[in-house]
């Protein structure tokens with residue numbers, strides 16, 4: 001059984017996002033002649049002030065998230081996003097199941113095994129854990145054991161799409177999300193708010209750092225001070 005931490009990776013972002021936005025927006029004002037050094041930055045700032053968000057739809061960003069199924073279930077509620085997600089119908093976890101460590105569980109990432117009444121970890125000893133952390137770890141182990149039992153039962157094995165019914169919300173999944181920058185602003189507003197789930201905030205704060213590095217004028221506003 002593998003325990004991993006959530007992560008986010010940039011797959012793609014429109015080259016010269018603010019220039020793309022500028023070209024589209026200047027069509028409205030027939031002011032292409034004003035394109036010059038830093039004119040894109042000035043115009044995008046103006047568009048933000050005017051709440052002319054439609055122009056931000058002319059640039060896109062694609063991120064790949066490694067999260068648990070609980071978080072991914074919330075992500076797919078964003079209707080303006082294109083998705084590609086690891087399939088529990090077609091991926092068979094015959095070598096063991098991978099789970100995401102919740103941000104309130106203080107366990108190191110790595111390979112865990114329950115052998116002769118104790119936890120063994122290839123990477124070294126496991127630091128003392130709380131009763132709840134131990135309960136969570138056992139729940140993941142039991143889910144993995146049931147899953148492996150079902151897909152391996154001689155003469156009556158279940159397919160991956162049948163056996164997945166025993167897998168919990170903490171199952172690791174990969175999900176790609178492609179959206180325009182207006183929609184990313186909307187997502188970051190919703191999902192970095194204190195009202196969002198802590199695991200959602202955890203990955204959205206990583207996503208914000210990536211986005212802010214690429215287009216600071218749009219995304220710096222979401223960096224937690």
Ligand SMILES: Cc1cc2nc3c(=O)[nH]c(=O)nc-3n(C[C@H](O)[C@H](O)[C@H](O)COP(=O)(O)OP(=O)(O)OC[C@H]3O[C@@H](n4cnc5c(N)ncnc54)[C@H](O)[C@@H]3O)c2cc1C
Pocket residue numbers: 077078079080081183186190191195196197
């Ligand atoms: C704190 C929090 C708690 C939540 N709790 C629950 C819950 O208990 N149960 C539950 O079911 N969901 C819950 N959700 C999910 C929520 O209901 C939305 O499905 C999700 O946040 C996506 O938001 P959205 O619709 O604004 O965004 P998107 O789907 O990304 O859409 C972006 C924007 O496009 C516009 N838009 C998109 N589609 C339409 C449309 N058909 N008509 C008009 N305008 C549209 C809207 O302006 C929308 O804000 C929760 C979300 C949050 C952040």
